[in-house]
Amino acid sequence: xxxxxxxxxxxxxxxxxxxxxxxxxxxxxxxxxxxxxxxxxxxxxxxxxxxxxxxxxxxxxxxxxxxxxxxxxxxxxxx
Numbered sequence: 554x555x556x557x558x559x560x561x562x563x564x565x566x567x568x569x570x571x572x573x574x575x576x577x578x579x580x581x582x583x584x585x586x587x588x589x590x591x592x593x594x595x596x597x598x599x600x601x602x603x604x605x606x607x608x609x610x611x612x613x614x615x616x617x618x619x620x621x622x623x624x625x626x627x628x629x630x631x632x
Contacts, residue, residue, distance in 0.1 A: 573614070573622035584611035584627050591615050591623055 576587050588603040588611075596618035603613035609626040616622045 573624050575624045575626070577626055577628055579628055579630075581611045581627050584613075584625050587623075587625050588613050588615070591617060591625070594618055 576584075578584050578587075585603065591597060592599060592615060594617070598616040600614040600616060600622070601612070603611055603625065606612050609628065612624070612626040614622065614624050
């Protein structure tokens with residue numbers, strides 16, 4: 554899934570930087586593995602560390618070294 558809303562409030566909006574890739578799963582373990590893989594590079598910026606919130610048992614936002622923003626979250630429903 555793609556989202557159009559900017560999630561990194563520190564970056565000034567410009568055309569092309571308001572898209573994030575959303576990685577969605579029903580399993581907390583998979584969300585954790587995705588987060589671990591995406592944050593292995595020291596140049597990755599953690600915008601929101603993996604943790605539980607109101608809508609997900611595991612949610613995180615990271616920006617990879619190429620400027621791509623990824624949102625990772627678990628959902629309570631099957632696809």
